[in-house]
Amino acid sequence: AQTVTQSQPEMSVQEAETVTLSCTYDTSESDYYLFWYKQPPSRQMILVIRQEAYKQQNATENRFSVNFQKAAKSFSLKISDSQLGDAAMYFCAYRSATGNQFYFGTGTSLTVIP
Amino acid sequence: KAGVTQTPRYLIKTRGQQVTLSCSPISGHRSVSWYQQTPGQGLQFLFEYFSETQRNKGNFPGRFSGRQFSNSRSEMNVSTLELGDSALYLCASRPTGTRMDTQYFGPGTRLTVL
Numbered sequence: 500a501q502t503v504t505q506s507q508p509e510m511s512v513q514e515a516e517t518v519t520l521s522c523t524y525d526t527s528e529s530d531y532y533l534f535w536y537k538q539p540p541s542r543q544m545i546l547v548i549r550q551e552a553y554k555q556q557n558a559t560e561n562r563f564s565v566n567f568q569k570a571a572k573s574f575s576l577k578i579s580d581s582q583l584g585d586a587a588m589y590f591c592a593y594r595s596a597t598g599n600q601f602y603f604g605t606g607t608s609l610t611v612i613p
Numbered sequence: 614k615a616g617v618t619q620t621p622r623y624l625i626k627t628r629g630q631q632v633t634l635s636c637s638p639i640s641g642h643r644s645v646s647w648y649q650q651t652p653g654q655g656l657q658f659l660f661e662y663f664s665e666t667q668r669n670k671g672n673f674p675g676r677f678s679g680r681q682f683s684n685s686r687s688e689m690n691v692s693t694l695e696l697g698d699s700a701l702y703l704c705a706s707r708p709t710g711t712r713m714d715t716q717y718f719g720p721g722t723r724l725t726v727l
Contacts, residue, residue: 543719544703546715
């Protein structure tokens, strides 16, 4: 089974600064998708950004961008100009292009310091 | 479109009882997955249903079961509750048929077993 590892249980960032959350995964497949989800204290999990493995260009959504390193099996999330509303648990997830199951990391709790 | 809905939002049960949780996916979504979320274990995959059939199953005991109806609504049942079943149970739906379809999560059902 694929595994997704988030090695940073907790991170903090000053408001307006930039923070990078790390994610690595283990797979023998070449075609897959990667996702970052955000779970604020209200508990509703929402999609932040997603990346297709066959696309070399890193995905970007406003202040959120990824650094996808396929050879290193690394998928980090960069949050620029951090805002108080970015405080949440962030989960990295993987899905094979030929499979239906999502594999999640254990999450990184992000604190934004005013 | 309305989002994924889950009922009830909170439940308190005692050991040995059974419980049924309900999930209504986003209209048009045929895949429904269930996850158990605990502080120490993160998101643990329970099972996925598609077109009323269980397509994937996680590593949980047989006390955990589910089903999906023809309108794609899904229920999850836990019998003979144990203290360790206390968790947030998340349901997620996704459309199928596109390459990078994404899971959309409901708000969760918080189950407390006393």
